[in-house]
Amino acid sequence: MRPNMLHFDVNLFIKERITLRSQSMFLPDLIRNQKQLEKEINGKKVLVIGGAGTIGSAFIKSILTFSPSSLTVVDQNENDLTELTRDLRASMAEFIPGEYLTYPFNFGGSVFSKLMDEKSFDIIACFAAHKHVRSEKDHLSIEAMIINNVFNIKKLLELSLRHKPNHFFCVSTDKAANPVNVMGASKKVMEKILLSYSSDIKITTARFANVAFSNGSLLFGFLQRILKRQPISAPVNVKRYFVSPEESGQFCLLTCILGKSGDIFFPKLKTSQMVSFATIAEQFLATLGLKALHCETAEAARIKAKKWSNDKKQYPVHFFQSDTSGEKLYEEFYTESDEINLDTFQSIGIIKKSEMLDQQQVEAMMKQLEKIFLLENTDKKNIIQLLKRILPAFNHIETGKSLDERM
Numbered sequence: 001m002r003p004n005m006l007h008f009d010v011n012l013f014i015k016e017r018i019t020l021r022s023q024s025m026f027l028p029d030l031i032r033n034q035k036q037l038e039k040e041i042n043g044k045k046v047l048v049i050g051g052a053g054t055i056g057s058a059f060i061k062s063i064l065t066f067s068p069s070s071l072t073v074v075d076q077n078e079n080d081l082t083e084l085t086r087d088l089r090a091s092m093a094e095f096i097p098g099e100y101l102t103y104p105f106n107f108g109g110s111v112f113s114k115l116m117d118e119k120s121f122d123i124i125a126c127f128a129a130h131k132h133v134r135s136e137k138d139h140l141s142i143e144a145m146i147i148n149n150v151f152n153i154k155k156l157l158e159l160s161l162r163h164k165p166n167h168f169f170c171v172s173t174d175k176a177a178n179p180v181n182v183m184g185a186s187k188k189v190m191e192k193i194l195l196s197y198s199s200d201i202k203i204t205t206a207r208f209a210n211v212a213f214s215n216g217s218l219l220f221g222f223l224q225r226i227l228k229r230q231p232i233s234a235p236v237n238v239k240r241y242f243v244s245p246e247e248s249g250q251f252c253l254l255t256c257i258l259g260k261s262g263d264i265f266f267p268k269l270k271t272s273q274m275v276s277f278a279t280i281a282e283q284f285l286a287t288l289g290l291k292a293l294h295c296e297t298a299e300a301a302r303i304k305a306k307k308w309s310n311d312k313k314q315y316p317v318h319f320f321q322s323d324t325s326g327e328k329l330y331e332e333f334y335t336e337s338d339e340i341n342l343d344t345f346q347s348i349g350i351i352k353k354s355e356m357l358d359q360q361q362v363e364a365m366m367k368q369l370e371k372i373f374l375l376e377n378t379d380k381k382n383i384i385q386l387l388k389r390i391l392p393a394f395n396h397i398e399t400g401k402s403l404d405e406r407m
Contacts, residue, residue, distance in 0.1 A: 014212045014213065017284075018212050019244055025247060026267075029346050030254065033254065036257070037253070037254075040167070041066035041067070044068050044123055044166070045070045045121045046068045046070065046071050046121065047073075047074070047121040047124045048072070048127070049124070050128030052073065053215055054214035055171060059252045061092060061246075061249055062246075062253040063253055064096065065095055067095065067097070069099065070101075071096070071099070072101045072119070073102045074112065075128070076105065076128075081104050103115065108148065108152035116160070116163070117159075124160060124165045125167075125168075125169040125170075126153070126171065130148050132403070133181045133325075133403060136181060136182035136325065136380070139382075142383050143383075145186055146369060150193065150369065153193060154193050161197075161200060164200075168201045168204075169203075169252065171252065172206060172207045176188040176190075176191055177334055181327070181396065189387075189391065193357070195357070196356060201261070207264060208267075209243045209269060210242050211245055212245070214248075218277055226315075230302070231316040232292075232316070233298060233317065234317070235327075236276060237322055238330075239274040239275060239330050240274060240277070241267070255348065262354070264351040265348050266334065266348070266349050266350075268348060274331065291315070292314070294319065298406075324401045325400065326398075334351050335393070338351045384396050
């Protein structure tokens, strides 16, 4: 039995097996706020940074339906920018404005600064970030993550002050709530920086659930493993909230345009809606007409995969207990000390009055980070200790193991 990937409908699988929603959870809020969205977007100039990724491209598709006058997309991945353009031209050609520009460069670089000097934008939305827990294996990977998630965002804010947009949005993560990994801590620091500018520019941010089958995600990896006839691997003790790619774009659109400056948003999802990766893996195989062949070790699964043939109805999987550094077994969007508003939107909650730093505190924090990266003997432990001083609630999980040691 050959896994029929040609007939595998990812969107249908997400609705029927993961989110269990026949329509977007954000649709009622989109309908209710249709006129306001049209007023704020129609005829406006839009800049999307990191726009070739899953969430960025979904945001673009959502905002294009409200007819902005121009769209500029910046992303380091030149190939994904090309595919984004092909996708938009093939599916949304009637909505693409006459001025549509894509730029394959780093938003922290000098060329991007020239772009911001030469052009002004009404709406700026940034999705560029280091998003993986695996990006904290040592001091080098952590430095790169903090440069991207913290330093580049501050630089973007400074550039935006020159021609202030009507709306400035930057995506955060659920992992910023009670962070246990450096990625979550870096995003929590980013949130503090965003809020410090919220009286100068209208700024909003959003903490995310997992986007099902997003580029680079574990579920996306399931597709790749099957296509390459390789075993599927997943933790049995890790559960996550999920939204569809379409929902991710709509969520960001609503929070970017309709939020008040300084608001941090999250999707209204119940703890009962979290799903384990292992469960999704089993359902994924079932949709392809296969059952999971459980293997005790990754090596055993690799051997079985090499011997697998189209007439076999079982596919090798390796399920394991997660034991990697920074891996939280569940998700949360806010802490007990946060002030929460659940009344403004049907599908979205808001964290109000989050702890804010003033500009002097931000500058002092940035100097501390710069200093530690310049030290010759800097290591991962030293950086985490500094992050704990900056974020007293940062409770890093260190096991000495990295996700790079897993399939």
